[in-house]
Amino acid sequence: KNQVEQSPQSLIILEGKNCTLQCNYTVSPFSNLRWYKQDTGRGPVSLTIMTFSENTKSNGRYTATLDADTKQSSLHITASQLSDSASYICVVSAQSGANNLFFGTGTRLTVIP
Amino acid sequence: NAGVTQTPKFRILKIGQSMTLQCTQDMNHNYMYWYRQDPGMGLKLIYYSVGAGITDKGEVPNGYNVSRSTTEDFPLRLELAAPSQTSVYFCASRRDSGGNGELFFGEGSRLTVL
Numbered sequence: 488k489n490q491v492e493q494s495p496q497s498l499i500i501l502e503g504k505n506c507t508l509q510c511n512y513t514v515s516p517f518s519n520l521r522w523y524k525q526d527t528g529r530g531p532v533s534l535t536i537m538t539f540s541e542n543t544k545s546n547g548r549y550t551a552t553l554d555a556d557t558k559q560s561s562l563h564i565t566a567s568q569l570s571d572s573a574s575y576i577c578v579v580s581a582q583s584g585a586n587n588l589f590f591g592t593g594t595r596l597t598v599i600p
Numbered sequence: 601n602a603g604v605t606q607t608p609k610f611r612i613l614k615i616g617q618s619m620t621l622q623c624t625q626d627m628n629h630n631y632m633y634w635y636r637q638d639p640g641m642g643l644k645l646i647y648y649s650v651g652a653g654i655t656d657k658g659e660v661p662n663g664y665n666v667s668r669s670t671t672e673d674f675p676l677r678l679e680l681a682a683p684s685q686t687s688v689y690f691c692a693s694r695r696d697s698g699g700n701g702e703l704f705f706g707e708g709s710r711l712t713v714l
Contacts, residue, residue, distance in 0.1 A: 521702070530604075530690055530705030531643075576642070578703070585631055585650045585697050586658065592642035 489514045491579050493591035500598055504567055508594045510560040510577030518580040518587070522551055522562050525574040525593070534562070534575075567598045602626050606691050606706035613681040613713045621676040621709050623691030631694045632674040633658075633703070634666065636687040643690065649674055650697075681713045 491512045500506050512520070519538045523531035535546045537553040537560060544551050548571075550563045564571055577591040604625045613619055625632065630651050635643040645658030649668040663685060665677040674693075678685060689709045694701040 523703075528708070530692075530707050531703075532705070533702045536702070580697075580701075583697065586645065586648060586656070587697055588645075588703070590642045592640075 489579075489581065489589050491577055491589045491591040493577050493594050495594060496592070497595040498597070500567055500596070502567060502569060502598050502600050505563065505565050506567060506596065508562040508564075508575050508596070510562070510591055512558050512560070512577070512579045512589070514579040514581050514589050516582040517555065517558075518582045520553060520560050520580070521578045522549075522560075523576040523578060525576060527573070531576055564596075569598050569600065572596060572598045604691055604693055604704050604706040606689075606709050608709060609707065610710050611712070613678075613711065615681060615683065615713060617681050618677070618679050619681070621678070621689055621691070621711075623674045623676065623706060624672050625693040625704070626672065627693060627695075627704065628671060629693035629695050629704070630671070631696060631701075632668065633692045634664070634674070634676045635690045635692065636660065637690060637708075638687050646676065646689075678711075683713050685711065686713045687711060
């Protein structure tokens with residue numbers, strides 16, 4: 488069964504600290520994995536995409552990793568800011584089909600001053 | 601470039617009423633989706649469409665209907681609203697299912713059924 492699990496469910500950190508969010512998946516055949524950021528009251532927006540051959544990709548203070556062998560991805564946020572407070576959703580695409588997207592339930596990150 | 605536009609942003613319905621959530625995209629995307637998001641839960645697929653005239657059920661289609669008469673528009677119809685349909689609804693689109701097709705989301709429509 489194709490599933491995506493994220494941990495932790497929620498996280499509170501102090502401004503300026505680092506944190507790492509986890510995403511484990513069982514989607515097969517795997518095509519790619521995206522991390523989306525969803526601000527409160529807004530729609531999700533893509534942060535980064537990881538394909539099978541990519542291990543690490545950075546987007547500013549966000550660094551995503553992918554281990555295709557263990558089917559795990561992480562999103563590391565460096566020097567957190569108050570604006571990083573949001574839900575982070577991991578979405579895994581299978582290789583074919585219009586309905587080929589599998590969503591994690593998200594990690595709710597709160598950055599406090 | 602407006603992207604994906606949803607209306608209304610907020611709506612309160614009485615049990616048994618009907619309404620239509622509107623969604624339009626200006627990116628000429630073939631694929632469009634409707635999701636619902638309940639508090640603390642992930643996004644669940646209601647219906648999707650791969651092009652004008654083609655729609656299919658997702659994970660939670662009961663109580664909803666859709667149509668896709670044009671590439672741009674993908675309205676979601678709620679018939680006989682029930683409290684269980686209280687949720688935030690997101691419309692999304694992408695070019696196709698291949699490659700690294702990014703999903704573009706609307707801002708959401710918050711529906712309360714009392």
